[in-house]
Amino acid sequence: MGYESPMPVQEEVIPFLLGEDNDVIALAQTGTGKTAAFGLPILQKINVSEYQPQALILCPTRELCLQIAGDLNDYSKYIDNLKVLPVYGGSSIESQIKALKRGVHIIVATPGRLLDLMNRKTVDLGTVRSVIMDEADEMLNMGFTDSINAILAEVPASRNMLLFSATMPQGIASISKKYMNNPKEVLIGNKNEGNKNIKHISYIVQARDKYLALKRIADFYPNIYGIIFCRTRKETQEIADKLIQDGYNADSLHGELSQQQRDYVMQKFRVKNIQLLVATDVAARGLDVDDLTHVINYGLPDEVESYTHRSGRTGRAGKTGISIAICHVKEKGRIRDIERIINKKFEKGVMPTGQAICEKQLLNLVDQIEKVKVNEEEISPLMPDIYRKLEWLEKEDIIKRMVSMEFNRLIDYYSNAPEIQDATDERGSRRGELGSREFGSSDRGERGSRNPSQAQEGYSRLFLNFGKTDGLYPNQLIELINKCVPGKVQIGKIDLRDNFSFFEVESAESDRVIKEMSGFEVDGRRISVEPAQGRKDSSDRGPRGGGEYKGRRDRKDFSSGGGRPSYGSGRREESGDKPWRRSNSSSDRERRPSTNKYRR
Template sequence: MIEHGREELVGFQDLGLSNALLKAVKEAGYESPSLVQAAAIPILLSGSDLIGQAQTGTGKTAAFALPLLASIDCKLKQPQLLVLTPTRELALQVAESIQTYAKHLPDLQVLPVYGGQGMETQLRRLRRGVQVIVGTPGRVQDHLRRGTLDLSALRSLVLDEADEMLRMGFLEEVEIILEETPSERQTALFSATMPSQIKRIAQRFLRDPEHVSIASKTATVATIRQRYVAVTGYNKLEALTRLLEVEPFEAMLIFVRTRSSTVNLAHKLEARGFAASPLSGELSQDARQRTVDRLKQGKVDIIICTDVAARGLDVERVSHVVNYDIPADPESYVHRIGRTGRAGREGQAILFVARRERRLLKLIERTTRQPIERMTVPSGAQIGQQRIEELKSLIQDTLKDNDLGFYEALVERHVDELWQAGETGVNERSVAAAMIYLHQQQRPLIVPERNLEDQERGRGQRAKRLSSEQARGFRLDVGSRHGLEVKHVVGCIANEAGLPSEQIGKIKIHEDYSTVELPADLSRDLIDHLGRAWVCGRQLNVTLIGPRREDGGKRGQLPGKPTKLGGLSDRAKGKRGQSKREQTESATKTASKKKRTKSGKGSKKPRKKGAAARVSSTKRKRAKKT
């Protein structure tokens, strides 16, 4: 057994990796291997099985990914490396990291598979061919049961965070998956702890494994003040923008989970008046360095980044680290917030926590042995006061640094003209107020109050249910014939939007579609995000219907034409948001009607009027008698 508690002075070039992998490592910002990387990479390159006792955040993803990627045949379009993780968040994170390391390996494809994503999306990727699968045990087993995942060419398998999979009850699925893989595969098992069930798995499925144990580093810097915000998913962006307005900072790193999130969040902040740049693993080394240089030089103050992209990032002026997406483990949290509080300066770390993530918050506090204090989202009054102070400062600087004689004369002349026109209530103060009003239209000084926080409930308290006045109706493009049940709708909305069940109103499931009532103040961004989610193999394509009727209609009746907000456009969906089945039925009826009209069959002759009608009736009666 190899135990490591101190850094070894080796470089990645000393570990036996290929030039393509070394180039990717350098571009990702890695300078030297971590303890677990230095110990595990040579073992896995030799083809031996491995048991690694190390926390996430110690660099173990690179420790197994780099050597196992070296054995993959990129020309073979079949899964050759399978990584099992306990959560979809970790699956996405690991898949992104592997994609970063494999960027110079031609035609290598990485696919994350997890529940909550449409099965059809994963099936399309599998049919095209992928070499690396990163997935949760439940979804991987589902593919094996359906026969849609062929592991006959598998060369390597990794159990990541095995003890967490045990805690979540996935061990049976893990054993079933291991039994479906070739016996001659190479296996790596990583676990922070080694309970008896994990040892039993190792004894049964690993062949003469090497053992590596890495001492955990979980101490946080004393100069960093740590706080958290309890916030629901649909209020997350507004909570962040309010913090940016009120919290004084020099430079800020905002951590998100995926590469696409870096770009999306940067665009959303820029639309709200904050200059922000994305930093992710897909950037070239030159582009990454330009972004870091701009941060160092003060040309940009906000960077949106992933864990991989922030490796090796050391900028002294970073005063704040914001965990917009909570990290998957305590050590990642420690690594993230360690980017501030440098050179003896005080740093600020802020963590966004949704209700379903409270367990991770407690785990971080327990592991770091430090409490994280709760902070409140700035109120509308605080935002307004901050804007007033900024305006006053701007006015004072303008008065001090500029010759305003021309503008003073302009104001006096305008007031005189208004008096001559009979507007005797106008004076210089009124004109100044009007100018401030016009100047602040995009950033009003009076900000409405909104409770953006996820309120913690004491024992026995019930959450406030969604009232009819607060609700709006939404249409979902999935129904009973697709296998939809109420629990699927609630689960998807809770996971994708971070809404508690009490904020999900009446759900009606029809054959081809469903309706659900949600809070009226949901942001467009969140509705668009929901519209792209998949349930029962269908994309939701959320459309707005309207509020409950207040005109005496039945309770829960939802009037109004649907307004497209998420997923496919109205034009792509068809007339008035019809489903494909509805479009087909409508087209068939129209074609049939045209055919009858053309052939004359089924068409009625014009009705005769007056005497002509009576004559015709008499003729018919005579014909019957005859």
């Protein structure tokens, strides 16, 4: 199979598993050869003449279950009559029961389906001599703790036990204490540390630019072969659909697909008929796909350990890989947390320009032309007519026409596409990004340079009937403007008060902003935007007659659950489920697909 020398985890683990009464906790990242580390010694110890379960391998997902079973069958090619049975949900339980009755030596199982078979009294674990838990941390995260306890209670206490994990959460320690006998801890690298062969790059962009950034990154690597990780099933399907519509060779993998659909997608991905696989964390756990060049995080996961598993899909078996994170500015803190855990720094990525992308794609085409295999026999009879057809063109003209035919659409797209600004730069000029003024309360303005109630030259100061007590923060106000007002709007200084706010926009756009925003409502409360002339800036005075604005203090319009607003926090779906409705719209047409609190 091409193995020449054992990898570090194999050197450490195999001798212990060949012995008796040796329990092992092995901490190693994905892609370090774990399957062979436990698979080879288990196969060595199997007594083929006894048709009963002698080894049990537990894993979190169907894909990993099939992958391990396939690897064990490859390793046992020259062991006659050895039976390996994958047991997982989503396939016929009757066929699995029949296979168990015929007799198997090794069971590779997901906890849920194995527990179902045990409850039906169709599988007996009393003869198991070795138990392996692969991706143990993920099984605990997925809520399999009770199932694992029920399964291990039926296994003889004298068995060997091996627990594999890429990270070391508290749940692992409790399992080892309860079920393992003085386990040896084998540590490859540092705990929770990432693969040293992986380069980590972060791109900080506005939330609305994340999909555009994803396309640019995919275009910048013409031969990309990777996985795009999303947070939810809905986001996964939406991103995959968008990529397919935009002409990318992509597909999705998530829990709502049937087992047949998942197998079909994975088969296409393994043979590289799919270039980009958009997947959730759970669906992609344990995917052993060779030669992945990139892992792209479409936003960072909530748990640092999940990032370790994501990035470990690439850079496997000693090869190099790239892990890219497309984040918004509020995820910078999580980047620092990940850096501390994996003991590596993220390289700050510079979003490739349209010109750089076109140049990279064209040079890749030239490389393909240089390396293309020519079938002389098939093409020779056609060449005289082709030469005659093109003889009036010079060599340079032929090359130019060939390149233009291949790339006119790409060049046209990027010649008109606006550049994506770094979200950490507060002086961007694109819609929703800040101009040359600060945002925040009035005491952050240009002290002494001008009256804080006066807008800077070329800008108009507007009043908004929402403030801090409504959960409004500068980023929410920017997003509110983006959602309500189509096109580009240059935003100036933002001045938030308790019950209302002031903000500046270009004078030429002020009337349009007032008109567009005043037609929306939030949780049944109408948005009111008016010129700020005559408003009292020194105190929280309301919109009518200078009296105090009696806003409802119990409102949670801009927050999720009454706490700090969730926009941009990285914990909500970036799938556009903020429905804004125009309050005076007779047709009540949705601008966004769901029916939450923001309505047009």
